[in-house]
Amino acid sequence: MITTLPKVELHLHIEGTLEPELIMELAERNGIRLPYTDLADLRRQYEFTDLQSFLNLYYANLDVLVTEQDFTDLTLAYLRRAQAAGVRHAEIFMDPQAHTSRGIALATCVNGVSKGLAQGESEFGISTSLIVAFIRDRPAAEALEVLTELIALKAPIVGIGLDSAEVGHPPIDFVEVFALAREHGLKCVAHAGEEGPPEYVWQALQLLKVSRIDHGIRSLEDDALVDYLVENKIPLTVCPFSNVRLRVVDRLEDHPLPSMLERGLLVTINSDDPAYFGGYLDDNFRGLQQTFGLDAPAMAALSRNAVQAAFLTDAQRAPLLEDISSWLEAQV
Template sequence: MITDAQNNFILAVPKAELHLHIEGSFEPELLFKIAERNGISLKYKTVGKLRNAYQFNNLQEFLDIYYEGANVLLYEQDFYDLTLAYLEKCREQNVVHAEVFFDPQTHTQRGVSFETVVNGIQKALDKANKEWGITSCLIPNFLRHLSEDEAIKTFKEALQFRELFIGFGLDSSEKGNPPAKFERVFKMVHDEGFLSVAHAGEEGSAQNVWDSLHLLKVARIDHGVRSVDDELLLDELARIQVPLTVCPLSNLKLKVVQQMKELPLRTLLEKNILVTINSDDPAYFGGYVNENYKAITEAFDLTTDELRILAKNSFKASFMGETEKEKWIKRINEIE
């Protein structure tokens, strides 16, 4: 059980979220609302039946239903509503900065224009910044189950909106789609002056983390929990301080771990890895950032000092400017 002191600290501490797929924040109630608005018939006939379908044995089972849900997103208003709903959760949970992933190929392949997607998302981000002070970065991801040529095409199309993006990422099915498959497009990303991140070491091996660092030259590793299988990799991550954006409830829901206590969180912290806590696809995995903090607090009986480290890590690992990072870290240190 979480103590009142632990719970109050989680509620009070400012946090940044660095691993959030906006399509994965699509709550069933909003999904049904937008589907009805757009005249789309859903496979699941009630909110309850859809939510009951959120039982997954692996990443691919989740992705199948994730992409099906995304099919109802057609218009700018849809992407705006989806993004604003997530940002309202941020406001409730004291997430003051969000670095938001989206999958342009999921939508452009359905005939929805890149402009429609990015305009809807960005207008919601702008509203949250203006009205609630929530800052944000936007990161398009390439779908790794598609070809690198398709990723390159998407990257070139994205350049017309380049001022809206801080970097580019790589997500979707890790098995059978190694980092080396995308080496060319990530070189293009860097040549254009963008940062990069990549999913690695979730269902894939520690080697995928190495390859993401060396071949893709990423600034952050998304997930990365399989890094614990390689002591040399742990030493390297500690030395270069490339962050891991760990997603506890996601790892549990997708059976990366069978129980939360198997998550190698303590090992990562003890090895001085810059580990952060995030929600990944919260509508599907049972919780937003605070729920993830609470789940690991209960599993590992984390002290407020350990929670403080994780909250500070979320800003250290972010793509915010140094002055902003220092401001939030100072505020975290002041919380008792």
């Protein structure tokens, strides 16, 4: 039932879909010696105590991505799995600085992912768009340089985001970067309120002028912020499995999703970095269903939220909403 529900994914880092098997395959292809004895040893590294311990492994594994074809293969692997999960549209993050900082040309990663997205749309029937996310614990001046180069390259992106280690790296540091993006008609989103305080959500909204908040679960700590988010219908791209694996919440049973829905927040469900967090989008839906007893109307509502929050035209939204309604009718 869950896999047949038409879904939209809005918070997905393409680098976070790098499965251990593909890591080993690309390492062999590119002649890279990994610090793991075998696949089982690599899998044992996937126990995290917090966001930083996850990021350390995440960035180390990216060394296997070298050529344009590597990025294309990574993207196609995600889209193949997303199709099985029932994903119909995906707005995908890529972290260019994670690659340029290790000597990979910006055009190599952008073109590789873009080719995978184009091929995947025809092969898997998933519409997509690309959002470049800037790493907040690297200098804002570097992000500005990368964005300027992306604009000069006429890179096929729809927007920019802000991600990585949140604590101590407030959105205010990136005001100039986001202003430049808006000048060039790019959509703006930002990670805020995951490990960082509600103040970071306010900054993302008021200073970066984002139209979506990625994560945002700590918004519940500020009633005025919740009221603002509800009144302005600001979407939150929530990632339940990610929150548990990174110890933002101890157990899925402790996740604030029910409270967020009760307060009227526009919540969407996403998988974030599924190769690391134990589940793709269908797995997250299934986990929520089993934990909170979500019925078919509740899951359909979450899926509709994502359609409404996506950077799509009304004409593009209409068939997705119709398909969700058809799915729901078939469940009763």
